[in-house]
Amino acid sequence: MLFNISYTSLNFIAFVLVTMFVYFLFPFKKYKWTVLLAASVFFYAVIGYKLAYFILFTTLSTYLIALWIERVASNSKKLLKEKKKEWDRDQKKKYKNKIKTQKRLIMALCLVLNFGILAFLKYYNFFAGSLNDVLGGFGFSFSAPTLNLILPLGISFYTFQSMGYIVDVYREKTEAQKNPFKLLLFVSFFPQIIQGPISIYDQLAHQLFEPHDFNFSRMKHGMELIVWGFFKKLIIADRAYILIGAVENNYADYSGTTLTFTILLYAVQLYADFSGGIDISRGVAQIFGIDMIDNFKRPYFSRSINEYWRRWHISLGAWMKNYVFYPVAMSNLFINASKKMKGTRFGKTAAGAHIAKVLPTSVASLIVFLIVGVWHGADWKYVAFGVWNGVIIMLSILMQPLFDGVVDRLRISRKNPVFIGFQIFRTLLVILVGYVFDVAPSFEQGMRTIGLFFTGQNLAAGYAEITKLGLGWRDYLILLLASVVVLVASIIQERHPDTTIRAMLDKKSYVFRFVVLYIAVMSIVIFGVYGSGYNAADFVYMQF
Amino acid sequence: MMKYQLKVTRTIKVSLFLLAIMVSCLVLQQFFLRNVDHNSLRIEGFYQEETDSLDVVFIGASDIYTSFMPGRAYEQYGFTSYLLASESITSEGIKTAIKETVRTQHPGMIVVEANAFLYGDSDNDVNEAHIHKFFDNLPMSENKLDYIQNNVPVDQRWEYYFPLIKYHGLWTEYPERLHMIASNLTLDMRGFNYLKGFRTTAHVLQPDKPCLNSKLAEENEELDLDPKLEKRLMDLLDYCDEQKINLMFVRAPHYVTKDTYNRVKRSNKMASIVNSRGYSYYTLENDAQRIGIDEKRDFYNVDHMNVYGAIKFTDYLSEKILYREELKVDPLSDEQKENWSEVVTATNQLYRYCDDIMTHTDATKGAQEDVYTLLKLGDYSGAPIERKD
Numbered sequence: 001m002l003f004n005i006s007y008t009s010l011n012f013i014a015f016v017l018v019t020m021f022v023y024f025l026f027p028f029k030k031y032k033w034t035v036l037l038a039a040s041v042f043f044y045a046v047i048g049y050k051l052a053y054f055i056l057f058t059t060l061s062t063y064l065i066a067l068w069i070e071r072v073a074s075n076s077k078k079l080l081k082e083k084k085k086e087w088d089r090d091q092k093k094k095y096k097n098k099i100k101t102q103k104r105l106i107m108a109l110c111l112v113l114n115f116g117i118l119a120f121l122k123y124y125n126f127f128a129g130s131l132n133d134v135l136g137g138f139g140f141s142f143s144a145p146t147l148n149l150i151l152p153l154g155i156s157f158y159t160f161q162s163m164g165y166i167v168d169v170y171r172e173k174t175e176a177q178k179n180p181f182k183l184l185l186f187v188s189f190f191p192q193i194i195q196g197p198i199s200i201y202d203q204l205a206h207q208l209f210e211p212h213d214f215n216f217s218r219m220k221h222g223m224e225l226i227v228w229g230f231f232k233k234l235i236i237a238d239r240a241y242i243l244i245g246a247v248e249n250n251y252a253d254y255s256g257t258t259l260t261f262t263i264l265l266y267a268v269q270l271y272a273d274f275s276g277g278i279d280i281s282r283g284v285a286q287i288f289g290i291d292m293i294d295n296f297k298r299p300y301f302s303r304s305i306n307e308y309w310r311r312w313h314i315s316l317g318a319w320m321k322n323y324v325f326y327p328v329a330m331s332n333l334f335i336n337a338s339k340k341m342k343g344t345r346f347g348k349t350a351a352g353a354h355i356a357k358v359l360p361t362s363v364a365s366l367i368v369f370l371i372v373g374v375w376h377g378a379d380w381k382y383v384a385f386g387v388w389n390g391v392i393i394m395l396s397i398l399m400q401p402l403f404d405g406v407v408d409r410l411r412i413s414r415k416n417p418v419f420i421g422f423q424i425f426r427t428l429l430v431i432l433v434g435y436v437f438d439v440a441p442s443f444e445q446g447m448r449t450i451g452l453f454f455t456g457q458n459l460a461a462g463y464a465e466i467t468k469l470g471l472g473w474r475d476y477l478i479l480l481l482a483s484v485v486v487l488v489a490s491i492i493q494e495r496h497p498d499t500t501i502r503a504m505l506d507k508k509s510y511v512f513r514f515v516v517l518y519i520a521v522m523s524i525v526i527f528g529v530y531g532s533g534y535n536a537a538d539f540v541y542m543q544f
Numbered sequence: 545m546m547k548y549q550l551k552v553t554r555t556i557k558v559s560l561f562l563l564a565i566m567v568s569c570l571v572l573q574q575f576f577l578r579n580v581d582h583n584s585l586r587i588e589g590f591y592q593e594e595t596d597s598l599d600v601v602f603i604g605a606s607d608i609y610t611s612f613m614p615g616r617a618y619e620q621y622g623f624t625s626y627l628l629a630s631e632s633i634t635s636e637g638i639k640t641a642i643k644e645t646v647r648t649q650h651p652g653m654i655v656v657e658a659n660a661f662l663y664g665d666s667d668n669d670v671n672e673a674h675i676h677k678f679f680d681n682l683p684m685s686e687n688k689l690d691y692i693q694n695n696v697p698v699d700q701r702w703e704y705y706f707p708l709i710k711y712h713g714l715w716t717e718y719p720e721r722l723h724m725i726a727s728n729l730t731l732d733m734r735g736f737n738y739l740k741g742f743r744t745t746a747h748v749l750q751p752d753k754p755c756l757n758s759k760l761a762e763e764n765e766e767l768d769l770d771p772k773l774e775k776r777l778m779d780l781l782d783y784c785d786e787q788k789i790n791l792m793f794v795r796a797p798h799y800v801t802k803d804t805y806n807r808v809k810r811s812n813k814m815a816s817i818v819n820s821r822g823y824s825y826y827t828l829e830n831d832a833q834r835i836g837i838d839e840k841r842d843f844y845n846v847d848h849m850n851v852y853g854a855i856k857f858t859d860y861l862s863e864k865i866l867y868r869e870e871l872k873v874d875p876l877s878d879e880q881k882e883n884w885s886e887v888v889t890a891t892n893q894l895y896r897y898c899d900d901i902m903t904h905t906d907a908t909k910g911a912q913e914d915v916y917t918l919l920k921l922g923d924y925s926g927a928p929i930e931r932k933d
Contacts (some may be wrong), residue, residue, distance in 0.1 A: 531709040
């Protein structure tokens with residue numbers, strides 16, 4: 001990094017202000033998007049100039065291959081039109097299949113190239129290490145070399161986003177972008193490059209290229225969202241990370257009570273960190289008139305793990321659903337397997353019919369979560385994280401009739417607040433077990449931690465340890481108060497899902513808004529964890 | 545028309561909000577979330593001094609602000625002085641302090657204590673804490689900006705422009721910090737620093753290593769300065785040549801042991817460099833015994849003298865400045881004289897307060913310009929001190 005321009009630095013605020021002035025005062029309306037492009041290129045150059053050729057390669061390869069796919073498609077359509085009368089139905093079908101295969105191969109080339117780079121940079125050492133372990137276990141002396149690989153910043157995000165675009169072009173859901181610089185802007189748009197959200201081309205691109213005039217209301221809402229993001233990131237997440245980081249440094253030394261507390265705090269920290277960062281990104285984009293998708297919908301209020309993944313990292317979930325889940329679930333392999341099962345004796349029973357019906361969905365879910373796990377990092381613990389979530393979702397799909405039957409037999413109303421509370425609590429427990437693999441330094445330590453939940457609780461030892469982990473009572477008080485503020489805001493938002501708290505705030509008097517915003521800003525100034533007096537944590541999702 | 549009105553109203557509302565935030569931040573930065581310590585009170589006191597009212601300004605690290613007592617110098621030798629010094633000040637800090645002195649005071653003499661140039665390496669010059677301790681307390685000026693632009697990495701500059709970024713976390717130290725805030729406020733209200741920057745610790749060193757001070761008078765060997773520090777010394781001398789500054793250097797006495805002996809040799813080298821450029825350098829570390837510094841009684845730790853040593857050093861150095869360097873002393877107004885007589889009283893009270901602690905207790909207590917110390921001084925006489933030789 002040439003200099004610190006992370007989202008929580010003053011340099012970033014100054015950078016956004018300068019970009020804002022240039023953008024809104026730019027005289028050539030048609031080319032306003034070039035200001036965003038220049039800002040994005042500058043931003044990426046500052047944070048990762050040494051590895052910028054990776055993002056350029058992704059953009060260029062995606063750009064060319066999208067055009068290629070589109071050309072093949074349009075040529076084939078032209079030919080089909082010309083041969084409309086000449087060819088019979090079989091000939092047309094044959095030709096269409098040939099073109100489809102050709103397009104698929106071209107698309108696959110792009111996917112292999114770009115996911116190949118991502119996989120190599122992110123997973124080579126993991127596979128080499130695992131291979132060495134396996135071979136060593138069998139007594140082979142061969143050792144695959146490990147390499148000193150550095151991940152370009154945001155590679156997972158921009159690779160997924162670009163590959164989503166290429167699939168959409170292949171599916172003819174979107175036209176290929178003719179201007180490579182516009183595609184570069186889509187791939188590198190600075191508010192989202194560090195940690196997403198992973199946008200869909202059709203949803204984002206046109207907003208980027210349209211000229212937006214200054215709009216006070218949008219600017220105000222954007223700023224409010226940024227303030228809210230800073231509140232979560234600097235007051236909660238980075239403060240909580242002081243303890244979590246300390247535990248991570250000597251993970252094996254702590255008691256079950258401390259580890260339990262750390263996992264609970266991690267749930268708070270991760271949400272505040274990631275959703276705070278996304279709020280900053282969305283707020284900045286909103287100032288420029290661009291609405292990016294919301295990545296979170298109060299995920300800890302979810303009543304099932306399935307719902308949780310629809311509320312957490314929504315853009316990744318949507319990407320997986322569009323580009324992995326449906327292609328897998330709808331593939332001939334699974335559809336045929338399902339049909340086959342239905343034809344068996346077991347498939348004729350009620351349970352068998354249900355299992356046959358949901359088999360493609362549940363297996364696709366398991367595959368998706370395996371990928372989600374690996375996406376988070378190259379380590380067996382992330383594989384375990386993915387498998388844990390995938391298995392729970394698979395089981396919940398397979399056993400849904402059983403659960404429904406139990407609830408019906410017990411005559412529990414699904415709207416009963418106690419039952420809802422139970423569902424939320426149960427889901428939280430499942431989520432927390434998954435988080436263990438995030439926090440623990442290895443899969444083995446993760447398993448040990450889960451064991452300690454049951455056997456290693458020692459309140460006195462835990463208290464003695466926790467009080468020495470860098471946070472004083474004042475910090476805990478601030479953490480508690482700030483978390484309550486977030487909780488209250490989430491409850492209000494949950495009760496009014498069709499509007500935003502900012503819109504609600506708009507309806508209040510100037511004095512009320514003044515006081516609320518003043519308290520928010522001054523809380524960040526005073527209680528935020530920032531500056532060189534602190535080692536503020538990087539955004540957790542930056543590493544992915 | 546409506547649109548115009550709306551724009552005006554919005555502008556006013558937004559401006560009001562931004563103003564409230566800015567004013568709140570400034571108040572916090574200036575008073576409540578400021579790292580007030582003895583360094584800040586000393587430096588703030590310097591800027592409270594009337595323009596061109598000082599005869600001598602002492603610049604350096606703790607080596608000088610624990611050694612020289614301006615109140616004593618005024619009482620016994622009649623010249624006014626101030627210690628523009630900061631804990632472990634860097635060589636760049638020394639240069640900036642000289643520039644600030646020239647900008648605000650034009651004293652008859654500037655005395656630099658050599659410590660900043662005598663380190664075995666240049667690590668102190670990049671020690672963030674030591675840099676901040678001095679520069680955070682300087683008011684914004686061209687000299688401060690120069691330092692920031694030329695020495696501070698881009699990432700860290702905001703912290704110098706807006707110290708709140710660095711110190712906002714001090715809220716966790718309340719209410720313990722309240723007395724320093726009170727000290728700052730009382731200094732603001734009084735308008736001058738009672739001790740003119742002097743600070744000490746009431747304690748007598750109980751050494752665990754033999755003292756080599758008796759050998760120092762004979763020690764002529766020289767050891768090269770760290771190249772970076774030597775270059776900065778040369779830059780400093782060039783600047784003083786250019787500005788025709790009446791500058792002299794001094795090395796205060798220390799409890800020299802085998803571990804710190806090389807500093808003496810580097811001090812000898814520095815003396816040669818400085819002398820060759822036509823400036824005086826008083827190697828009073830080597831002359832500690834001649835001054836009468838008693839190694840068993842006159843230090844509170846190996847690097848600093850207590851008030852027993854400081855009073856001897858002050859007398860000795862004052863004589864040198866006055867008679868050998870022929871300092872021209874400016875006359876004072878009645879009001880200035882009145883203030884200085886308060887300084888003399890406070891200094892003498894402080895000496896007696898420390899003497900009392902050192903004579904009757906085993907305690908180690910810091911004594912400086914703060915409300916705790918100043919409150920206690922009222923119990924002691926401010927009459928002239930008779931040195932305990």
